[in-house]
Amino acid sequence: MAARGCPVILERLSFGYGRGRLLEDISLSVRRGEVLALVGPNGSGKSTLLRLMAGLLQPVAGRVLICGENAARLSRRAYARRVALLSQQGGAPGAIRVRDLVAMGRFPHQGWLRRASAADRAAVAQAMEDAEVAALAGRPVNTLSGGQAQRARMAMTLAQGGDVLLLDEPTTYLDLRHQFGLLGRARRAAAEGRAVVAVLHDFSLASLYADRLAVLHEGRLDGIGPAAQVLDAAALARVFGVSARLLRDGPAIFPVPRD
Amino acid sequence: MRRVLLILAPAACAALVWWALGQGLTEASAAERLDALWPGASADPVAARLEALRLPRIGAALLAGAMISASGLLLQVVARNGLADPGLLGVSQGGVLAILAGAALFDLPRAALVPAGLFGAMATAAAVLLAARRSLAGGGLILVGIAVNLLLGSVTELIMTSGGMAQYARLAVWSRGSLAGVSAADLALLAAWAAVLLPLALLSGRWLDPLLLGDDTARSLGIETRLLLPVLVLLAAALAAPVVAVCGPVSFLGLIAGHVARRLTGGRMTVVLPGAMLTGSCVLLAADTAGRSLMPPVAVPAGIATSVGGFLVFVFAARLSQRGPAA
Amino acid sequence: MTDPARHPFTLALLAVLCVGLAAVHQSFGAVWIPPGTVLSALAAPSDGFLETVVLRQRLPRLEVAAFAGAALAVAGFALQKVLRNPLVSPSTLGISGGAALAVVAGQFFLALRGGSLLLPATAGAGTALMATLALSRLIAGQGDPRLDLVLAGSMVSMLCGALTTFLVSLDPQAFDGLMRWLVGDIGLQDSRALPLTAGPAAAAAAGLLALSRTTDLLAAGDDTARALGLAAGAVTWMTVALAVVLAVAAVATVGPIGFLGLVVPHMARLLLGEAGPAPLAGCLLLGPAMLILADILARCLMAPQVMITGTVMGLIGGAAFLALLLRLGRRGLE
Numbered sequence: 075m076a077a078r079g080c081p082v083i084l085e086r087l088s089f090g091y092g093r094g095r096l097l098e099d100i101s102l103s104v105r106r107g108e109v110l111a112l113v114g115p116n117g118s119g120k121s122t123l124l125r126l127m128a129g130l131l132q133p134v135a136g137r138v139l140i141c142g143e144n145a146a147r148l149s150r151r152a153y154a155r156r157v158a159l160l161s162q163q164g165g166a167p168g169a170i171r172v173r174d175l176v177a178m179g180r181f182p183h184q185g186w187l188r189r190a191s192a193a194d195r196a197a198v199a200q201a202m203e204d205a206e207v208a209a210l211a212g213r214p215v216n217t218l219s220g221g222q223a224q225r226a227r228m229a230m231t232l233a234q235g236g237d238v239l240l241l242d243e244p245t246t247y248l249d250l251r252h253q254f255g256l257l258g259r260a261r262r263a264a265a266e267g268r269a270v271v272a273v274l275h276d277f278s279l280a281s282l283y284a285d286r287l288a289v290l291h292e293g294r295l296d297g298i299g300p301a302a303q304v305l306d307a308a309a310l311a312r313v314f315g316v317s318a319r320l321l322r323d324g325p326a327i328f329p330v331p332r333d
Numbered sequence: 334m335r336r337v338l339l340i341l342a343p344a345a346c347a348a349l350v351w352w353a354l355g356q357g358l359t360e361a362s363a364a365e366r367l368d369a370l371w372p373g374a375s376a377d378p379v380a381a382r383l384e385a386l387r388l389p390r391i392g393a394a395l396l397a398g399a400m401i402s403a404s405g406l407l408l409q410v411v412a413r414n415g416l417a418d419p420g421l422l423g424v425s426q427g428g429v430l431a432i433l434a435g436a437a438l439f440d441l442p443r444a445a446l447v448p449a450g451l452f453g454a455m456a457t458a459a460a461v462l463l464a465a466r467r468s469l470a471g472g473g474l475i476l477v478g479i480a481v482n483l484l485l486g487s488v489t490e491l492i493m494t495s496g497g498m499a500q501y502a503r504l505a506v507w508s509r510g511s512l513a514g515v516s517a518a519d520l521a522l523l524a525a526w527a528a529v530l531l532p533l534a535l536l537s538g539r540w541l542d543p544l545l546l547g548d549d550t551a552r553s554l555g556i557e558t559r560l561l562l563p564v565l566v567l568l569a570a571a572l573a574a575p576v577v578a579v580c581g582p583v584s585f586l587g588l589i590a591g592h593v594a595r596r597l598t599g600g601r602m603t604v605v606l607p608g609a610m611l612t613g614s615c616v617l618l619a620a621d622t623a624g625r626s627l628m629p630p631v632a633v634p635a636g637i638a639t640s641v642g643g644f645l646v647f648v649f650a651a652r653l654s655q656r657g658p659a660a
Numbered sequence: 661m662t663d664p665a666r667h668p669f670t671l672a673l674l675a676v677l678c679v680g681l682a683a684v685h686q687s688f689g690a691v692w693i694p695p696g697t698v699l700s701a702l703a704a705p706s707d708g709f710l711e712t713v714v715l716r717q718r719l720p721r722l723e724v725a726a727f728a729g730a731a732l733a734v735a736g737f738a739l740q741k742v743l744r745n746p747l748v749s750p751s752t753l754g755i756s757g758g759a760a761l762a763v764v765a766g767q768f769f770l771a772l773r774g775g776s777l778l779l780p781a782t783a784g785a786g787t788a789l790m791a792t793l794a795l796s797r798l799i800a801g802q803g804d805p806r807l808d809l810v811l812a813g814s815m816v817s818m819l820c821g822a823l824t825t826f827l828v829s830l831d832p833q834a835f836d837g838l839m840r841w842l843v844g845d846i847g848l849q850d851s852r853a854l855p856l857t858a859g860p861a862a863a864a865a866a867g868l869l870a871l872s873r874t875t876d877l878l879a880a881g882d883d884t885a886r887a888l889g890l891a892a893g894a895v896t897w898m899t900v901a902l903a904v905v906l907a908v909a910a911v912a913t914v915g916p917i918g919f920l921g922l923v924v925p926h927m928a929r930l931l932l933g934e935a936g937p938a939p940l941a942g943c944l945l946l947g948p949a950m951l952i953l954a955d956i957l958a959r960c961l962m963a964p965q966v967m968i969t970g971t972v973m974g975l976i977g978g979a980a981f982l983a984l985l986l987r988l989g990r991r992g993l994e
Binding site: 348350462465476479480481482483484485486487488490491494501502503505506509514552585588589631633634636637640644648651652 | 795798799814815818819821822823825826828829830833883918919967968970972974975977978979981982985986
């Protein structure tokens with residue numbers, strides 16, 4: 075498992091508060107050019123795992139390697155240059171314009187006396203184009219709809235660049251067109267050589283847009299692999315406690331309740 | 334609108350200084366005012382009077398307004414809460430209590446009161462920061478601040494009410510802030526602190542915007558919030574402490590200046606922060622000057638005039654920005 | 661959550677606590693007066709020294725503390741409930757500040773005294789509340805909507821406080837009695853105010869109790885309440901008006917006492933849940949208990965000197981609040 079090909083490597087990772095364990099003994103790696111979807115029931119530890127990858131939490135055991143370096147030793151800034159996160163946490167930036175919000179993605183690339191370089195400006199413009207918010211550039215963020223704001227935040231995350239793109243439930247608030255648009259954009263980010271990890275709830279989207287699915291169940295990795303391999307009726311029964319069958323259409327998989 | 338304001342605000346500030354210099358018991362012609370503003374001692378007796386009495390007060394109003402506003406805005410960003418102001422950290426209450434106790438209980442000489450206030454303010458801020466260190470980004474800072482404020486406020490009340498009504502009234506007015514007794518030495522103290530801290534605050538502006546996006550996002554943008562937040566709180570306390578020590582807590586200004594600036598200039602903190610400083614300077618100077626000159630012989634202390642004036646400015650800014658999206 | 665079946669029991673306990681504190685309140689102080697003497701003084705008034713102390717000094721203080729504590733707590737609870745905001749109270753909404761300003765202005769400009777100050781106090785409180793609500797609408801849309809109201813309230817309070825201080829400073833001698841009122845001194849209450857304020861306050865509290873089931877529906881949100889056939893606006897306004905009456909009654913009697921109206925409702929909800937008349941009744945008992953306790957301390961801490969009850973309330977409140985926060989902080993709950 076060459077570190078060069080895998081910007082994110084988790085080695086026997088455990089995490090918890092006090093005695094309890096939210097995540098137990100998780101090992102996986104994410105390759106350049108692939109989209110990995112984290113799926114699992116509520117409370118299975120998906121977002122926690124993503125925050126560990128983002129360096130926002132420190133594991134109690136095991137370690138995270140980012141581009142071959144031990145994450146615990148990276149400075150916040152060095153981390154931010156390698157890993158971008160679209161968080162679920164919606165801050166209240168107030169009346170700030172979309173353009174300024176997206177430009178904040180370039181923060182880790184700028185020095186003490188902020189001067190946006192030509193490269194910064196190009197990255198911001200490209201990210202706004204990609205996330206389909208270019209038309210909203212001059213609007214204050216607090217006048218946007220939920221979906222528009224989510225796309226603006228996605229644009230900021232894209233502008234940040236780096237080797238790893240982490241998305242925590244990125245399709246929240248988005249209508250179907252923009253769900254497809256955002257995940258398509260995530261695929262292209264992978265095609266450009268980044269490693270993409272997304273927490274997703276929707277199996278059909280996960281099976282369509284992700285190369286592999288990591289299924290989490292009660293803090294453990296239940297399975298990891300292409301959707302066709304890890305998603306079957308037995309796994310759904312075991313992990314989600316539902317009796318369902320799977321409809322397939324090309325690569326897409328749709329769970330439907332068995333009656 | 335943003336650009337217009339950036340030109341208008343300093344111009345308004347300059348006009349206010351001109352006006353403030355002319356207001357008062359001594360009439361002052363334009364030439365005398367210019368003479369007073371000119372660096373170096375003035376030969377003209379009127380200009381010399383202006384230079385000795387009015388200039389320190391005007392300078393102190395400008396600096397104190399800028400410092401207390403910057404302090405308030407920094408705290409609002411750190412606590413991610415529009416209610417935060419230097420009063421909240423206990424800075425004001427701590428300074429007031431130290432000065433009051435120094436004067437009423439320990440009979441300190443006047444010269445020792447300013448350092449005492451400075452010490453009280455910084456010590457309280459440090460204690461609040463320490464107590465709330467685990468939950469700085471959340472509501473922790475605000476809650477601990479409220480509790481400490483309530484406690485110190487009660488002790489202050491005990492001291493204030495220990496004399497008669499006349500003493501209470503005098504202290505109550507002072508405890509809301511006044512620029513009446515400001516001397517050249519006080520101004521020098523303020524200026525020394527401002528010279529170091531205001532540039533630092535302006536430099537910090539670029540870290541403030543990402544902080545507003547939430548702790549996770551700020552950190553994944555490369556900001557070590559665990560280091561930055563305490564530093565910003567200390568900076569805010571240091572900005573407010575000398576103001577409290579020299580002219581009492583200029584209540585209200587730290588709360589509203591940031592709001593007004595945000596309303597008028599829109600989002601980015603690198604713009605809002607200098608905007609808030611200018612707003613604070615202008616409001617405090619205008620309030621102090623109006624307070625001492627509009628209803629002679631009654632002089633309304635700066636703290637009280639600021640509360641009234643600040644309220645009006647705030648409502649005006651809120652109306653203005655509501656009419657159209659800040660353009 | 662709390663078990664409704666236990667509510668009568670909890671309420672009975674609170675009532676016992678209240679009576680117990682009242683007994684302590686009468687007996688403790690600069691002089692110890694045995695409970696037996698207190699009772700005999702109440703049963704058969706005579707003009708012995710201890711009897712006079714009870715009847716002329718301690719009993720009025722007790723009445724006033726119980727009355728103001730109950731009024732402020734109930735007003736705070738009602739406001740928190742209908743405005744769906746745990747941070748509002750008569751003091752944080754500017755109601756107390758407005759009433760205090762109006763009282764001072766009424767004394768200063770119109771030379772009003774005693775009961776005639778109730779009218780301007782009510783007007784001032786109402787105006788301040790309206791100003792707070794209007795201002796909060798003006799600043800809406802900057803983030804957490806619950807903070808808009810508190811921010812507006814604190815601005816109005818500060819404005820009223822500044823003006824009050826200014827008026828007082830114009831002629832301190834004229835306001836000699838007022839100083840202790842402004843900081844919440846129970847001992848200095850205008851004995852004519854209580855009989856005047858008690859009637860409206862009791863009516864308002866009864867009204868709020870009667871409305872408590874209806875206001876429960878509001879907690880589900882205005883839209884839901886409307887869907888259930890409730891005139892949400894009318895109920896909200898009626899509740900707010902009754903709360904203002906209560907707050908004014910309390911402020912007119914003892915001056916603005918903060919903290920109580922904010923915190924007691926939270927305690928009542930912890931003990932007795934959110935819904936129905938139970939937590940409101942809890943406020944009716946907890947509010948007096950808190951203020952009576954503060955008054956006991958005010959008279960005993962530095963006896964024979966009597967401290968100001970509002971100040972003591974602030975001291976206790978601040979210390980208790982801080983201790984609670986620090987304990988929560990140690991446990992890592994943020």
